[in-house]
Amino acid sequence: MLNKCENTPNASSSTSATCYQEQLLQDLEVSPSGEKLDYVGRSHKIDLGWQKATGEAVYLDDMEFHNLLHGRILRSNIAHGKIKSIDTSEAEKMPGVHAVVTYKNTSQVVFNGLVRSIDDDWPATEQIFSATIRQYGQPIAAVAADTVRQADEALKAITVDYEQLEPILDLEDAYSNRIKLYPEGNRLPETLKETGDLEQVFSQADNIIESKLDTPMIHHLSMETHVCVAHWDNEDKLTVWCPHQGVFGAQIVLSKIFQKPYADIRVIRTLMGGAFGVKVGIIAEPICAELSRLTKRPVKIRFDRKESMIGSWTRHSARLYLRAAIKDGRITGLDISEYLNSGPHCGGTHFIPVAQAGKLFKLYKFDAMRFHGMPVLTNTPLQGAMRGFGSPQLFTAIELLIDKIARELNEDPVQIREQYLFKPYDENPLSPEDVMGNCRSIDCLLEGAEAFSWQDELPVEGGYLYGKGVGVGLHGNGVAPHAPDLTGMTLYLHEDGSYVLSTGICDHGGGSYMLLAQIVGEILKVKPESIRIKKPDTENTPYDLGAYGSRNTWVGGNCAVKVANKMKDKLLQHAAWYFDTTPDQIEITHGSFTNSIDSETVSIRKLLNKVLYEKKERLIVSEYFSSQQNAGSYGAHFALVRIEKASGKVEVVRYLAAADVGKAINPKLVEGQLEGGIQMGLGYALSEEILLDEQGVPTNANLKRYHVFTADEMPKAIELKLIEKYEDYGPFGAKSIGEAATVPVASAIVNAISNALGGEVFEKIPIHKEEILERINKR
Amino acid sequence: MDKKLVTLNINGKSVQANVHKKDTLLFVLREELGLKGAKYGCGTGDCGACKVIIDGEAKNACVTPAIRCEGKIITTIEGIGNTENPHPIQEAFVETHAVQCGFCTPGMVVSAKALLDRNSKPTREEIREALKNNICRCTGYEKIVDAIELAASKEVFDAEQM
Ligand code: FES
Numbered sequence: 059m060l061n062k063c064e065n066t067p068n069a070s071s072s073t074s075a076t077c078y079q080e081q082l083l084q085d086l087e088v089s090p091s092g093e094k095l096d097y098v099g100r101s102h103k104i105d106l107g108w109q110k111a112t113g114e115a116v117y118l119d120d121m122e123f124h125n126l127l128h129g130r131i132l133r134s135n136i137a138h139g140k141i142k143s144i145d146t147s148e149a150e151k152m153p154g155v156h157a158v159v160t161y162k163n164t165s166q167v168v169f170n171g172l173v174r175s176i177d178d179d180w181p182a183t184e185q186i187f188s189a190t191i192r193q194y195g196q197p198i199a200a201v202a203a204d205t206v207r208q209a210d211e212a213l214k215a216i217t218v219d220y221e222q223l224e225p226i227l228d229l230e231d232a233y234s235n236r237i238k239l240y241p242e243g244n245r246l247p248e249t250l251k252e253t254g255d256l257e258q259v260f261s262q263a264d265n266i267i268e269s270k271l272d273t274p275m276i277h278h279l280s281m282e283t284h285v286c287v288a289h290w291d292n293e294d295k296l297t298v299w300c301p302h303q304g305v306f307g308a309q310i311v312l313s314k315i316f317q318k319p320y321a322d323i324r325v326i327r328t329l330m331g332g333a334f335g336v337k338v339g340i341i342a343e344p345i346c347a348e349l350s351r352l353t354k355r356p357v358k359i360r361f362d363r364k365e366s367m368i369g370s371w372t373r374h375s376a377r378l379y380l381r382a383a384i385k386d387g388r389i390t391g392l393d394i395s396e397y398l399n400s401g402p403h404c405g406g407t408h409f410i411p412v413a414q415a416g417k418l419f420k421l422y423k424f425d426a427m428r429f430h431g432m433p434v435l436t437n438t439p440l441q442g443a444m445r446g447f448g449s450p451q452l453f454t455a456i457e458l459l460i461d462k463i464a465r466e467l468n469e470d471p472v473q474i475r476e477q478y479l480f481k482p483y484d485e486n487p488l489s490p491e492d493v494m495g496n497c498r499s500i501d502c503l504l505e506g507a508e509a510f511s512w513q514d515e516l517p518v519e520g521g522y523l524y525g526k527g528v529g530v531g532l533h534g535n536g537v538a539p540h541a542p543d544l545t546g547m548t549l550y551l552h553e554d555g556s557y558v559l560s561t562g563i564c565d566h567g568g569g570s571y572m573l574l575a576q577i578v579g580e581i582l583k584v585k586p587e588s589i590r591i592k593k594p595d596t597e598n599t600p601y602d603l604g605a606y607g608s609r610n611t612w613v614g615g616n617c618a619v620k621v622a623n624k625m626k627d628k629l630l631q632h633a634a635w636y637f638d639t640t641p642d643q644i645e646i647t648h649g650s651f652t653n654s655i656d657s658e659t660v661s662i663r664k665l666l667n668k669v670l671y672e673k674k675e676r677l678i679v680s681e682y683f684s685s686q687q688n689a690g691s692y693g694a695h696f697a698l699v700r701i702e703k704a705s706g707k708v709e710v711v712r713y714l715a716a717a718d719v720g721k722a723i724n725p726k727l728v729e730g731q732l733e734g735g736i737q738m739g740l741g742y743a744l745s746e747e748i749l750l751d752e753q754g755v756p757t758n759a760n761l762k763r764y765h766v767f768t769a770d771e772m773p774k775a776i777e778l779k780l781i782e783k784y785e786d787y788g789p790f791g792a793k794s795i796g797e798a799a800t801v802p803v804a805s806a807i808v809n810a811i812s813n814a815l816g817g818e819v820f821e822k823i824p825i826h827k828e829e830i831l832e833r834i835n836k837r
Numbered sequence: 838m839d840k841k842l843v844t845l846n847i848n849g850k851s852v853q854a855n856v857h858k859k860d861t862l863l864f865v866l867r868e869e870l871g872l873k874g875a876k877y878g879c880g881t882g883d884c885g886a887c888k889v890i891i892d893g894e895a896k897n898a899c900v901t902p903a904i905r906c907e908g909k910i911i912t913t914i915e916g917i918g919n920t921e922n923p924h925p926i927q928e929a930f931v932e933t934h935a936v937q938c939g940f941c942t943p944g945m946v947v948s949a950k951a952l953l954d955r956n957s958k959p960t961r962e963e964i965r966e967a968l969k970n971n972i973c974r975c976t977g978y979e980k981i982v983d984a985i986e987l988a989a990s991k992e993v994f995d996a997e998q999m
């Protein structure tokens with residue numbers, strides 16, 4: 059394998075991350091029990107890497123379907139109102155058109171597109187189509203035609219007459235119920251969590267420091283836009299292909315909408331071109347299904363980019379008010395109130411504050427803390443799960459406040475944080491049963507600061523201002539204790555020794571399948587690359603809750619350990635039978651078994667054929683794993699920014715992320731998650747925001763005007779430091795990284811900008827260069 | 838009625854397609870010619886998922902009318918290499934873990950190929966510059982830049998061996 063430290067040209071100008079990591083690899087080539095690790099801890103190449111690099115990988119839009127029709131959606135051009143009348147008669151007569159659907163001829167079941175169990179009684183307001191308009195871009199009608207062009211032509215022939223109402227866009231305005239989206243009002247279930255005596259702490263404070271932060275709606279921007287194919291066949295069975303993060307959840311929702319038994323609905327996950335949370339819910343699937351129900355032909359809907367931006371989900375925008383109590387130069391209390399935007403429907407938004415509270419009380423130890431989350435319904439685009447599920451909003455706000463306090467108390471940003479961060483195995487003040495585990499936030503902070511040379515003087519350069527910033531944060535591992543954190547796997551061992559791992563877990567593209575194969579391979583001493591993965595399909599793979607909540611490594615990895623150990627036990631028993639000895643005398647090696655008494659060996663192939671024909675048994679084992687613990691994956695990120703005085707333009711010249719990953723099962727995949735998370739966080743801090751005009755109409759729903767960081771704008775030096783201290787409940791000690799990777803980024807950047815500008819306070823992200831210039835000019 | 842038979846030179850072969858005047862090259866490649874390697878990411882020329890090389894330059898096929906491509910030399914990801922016989926750039930992408938979900942990857946490889954064809958020894962800054970019209974949401978670009986740098990060094994290495 060290539061050792062990047064030596065082989066990458068200009069290693070010094072690239073990441074030095076790899077060098078830290080090579081060092082760590084040498085230290086960690088054994089498991090905690092002292093066994094040598096063959097596959098875990100090594101950077102095996104991602105599943106389907108060659109196919110992806112050559113363009114041969116097949117995504118859903120690349121698949122061929124016999125007799126396929128193309129569906130296109132007509133969307134509302136107002137954000138709030140009613141359809142007075144809609145006429146599709148002309149469209150129905152257009153060439154190539156096979157079906158037109160509206161609220162008049164489709165299921166009117168009211169649902170929540172995100173429920174994960176048939177019994178979930180989450181606020182449900184969604185319908186496939188409705189005569190009431192609650193967001194710009196809401197589907198009004200859809201057409202299935204022989205070609206996309208014909209479908210688009212037919213959409214133009216549909217006439218709609220709207221009654222327009224004033225849209226509700228501001229979060230606090232929505233909370234006030236001045237205009238009601240629904241008769242019951244705009245408020246969703248709230249979360250209020252408190253530790254210590256907040257009243258007392260604030261009443262005794264010497265000083266109270268307050269802050270506010272508005273965070274934007276951002277676009278997930280999975281490069282593959284939403285796409286789905288549905289086929290309602292002439293046996294009345296519905297099959298849906300989609301790059302979905304949770305096929306079993308999709309099956310449940312579709313069953314509810316169409317009032318069909320699970321057995322009549324099959325959802326097949328196709329190769330995913332990125333997700334980041336946007337492919338958890340039901341978006342285009344029911345429309346596609348309705349078009350197919352009427353035509354009995356497979357129908358494909360592929361969103362264009364604008365539809366993905368405003369017709370799927372965005373990161374929840376939020377407004378946070380914070381206040382901190384200061385007593386004798388110490389922070390004693392923190393009080394946070396958050397208004398959280400859900401858009402026109404609930405989805406899983408009411409869980410965001412629950413999840414935020416679950417993490418908030420695991421970062422800093424203050425005498426008293428309170429968190430009040432108030433999700434509201436508005437006429438903005440729909441807000442949904444996105445990488446970090448509330449953590450980026452919350453921890454950005456907290457970390458900006460901590461820096462503000464540090465400035466007021468004249469303390470160093472690193473030192474002030476160190477005093478309050480939780481230590482490994484501390485008690486969780488909110489719920490002691492929700493363990494902190496081996497939380498290594500202080501290691502991230504201090505080792506990160508040292509590697510970043512935090513104490514060094516800032517560079518001085520004419521025409522520029524330099525600033526440095528730090529941000530700390532965490533994300534969880536799975537969804538326990540808030541939901542049954544369940545996944546199942548079946549491992550098949552064929553008689554020639556080859557394995558198939560069947561899983562309902564969905565790899566979003568970050569490499570979870572290789573990680574599962576490494577774990578199984580490690581335990582069974584078989585090359586990970588040789589293990590075939592059977593991918594999510596409600597008809598053919600075991601259940602999984604869904605690939606969200608940073609579950610894949612934590613829950614999936616543990617299930618892989620469990621199923622591989624079960625297989626190992628079986629193999630040892632069979633080998634013991636073969637040698638007429640006991641399982642503890644058998645040694646398992648690559649491809650064979652050895653009887654330690656006389657060193658006799660038998661190949662796996664010979665053993666399994668004997669087992670099949672003489673014991674009449676095949677090796678197929680299944681296991682379910684339900685996680686009870688939810689450790690934190692911590693990170694401390696550091697940024698050095700350079701601001702051009704003449705323009706206000708920010709350049710991040712150096713960036714370092716220290717991540718508490720427990721154990722990197724595949725270090726290169728971990729690095730990839732961190733680097734991608736940094737790109738997303740940079741946009742959150744500096745450029746990304748879906749903008750609406752006062753009527754709720756998006757004004758930048760395309761990639762020309764909605765700017766994400768490109769290669770030329772990324773920091774020239776990104777350094778990564780993996781803190782691998784082993785988490786007791788993690789598979790091989792590992793914790794999640796995918797979501798945690800992006801949590802501290804925006805705060806590190808904004809704090810660095812504030813530092814460069816002599817302590818300027820920002821109450822909104824993203825921060826554009828025009829605003830920075832204004833601040834520079836005011837100074 | 839609005840269609841016209843055009844002859845396109847794609848990956849060294851001359852192919853014919855019946856093209857509507859509004860059809861983009863991306864549409865014709867994917868839907869008429871079955872070349873599905875170039876992806877739809879935005880349709881507005883802003884993400885690079887649909888990159889192809891036209892007369893030596895990496896171009897976004899989603900904003901290129903197919904009808905205007907007659908007489909031009911077009912190379913798609915399929916013409917660069919395949920799993921049987923990958924190009925050194927593709928090998929480098931796999932080698933350096935520059936591939937995650939892979940949806941941006943064909944476009945990235947195409948941009949890299951166009952760059953290395955005109956500048957076989959680019960600096961990291963030149964590589965970043967050449968990718969500025971290619972969005973990747975997964976990798977943060979670091980390993981993609983590593984891959985192209987490695988490919989550049991490999992190609993020289995191969996040449997020296999000969
Ligand atoms: S699809 Fe062509 S540039 Fe995005």
Ligand code: FES
Binds near residue numbers: 281567974
């Ligand atoms: S690898 Fe997913 S977009 Fe680049």
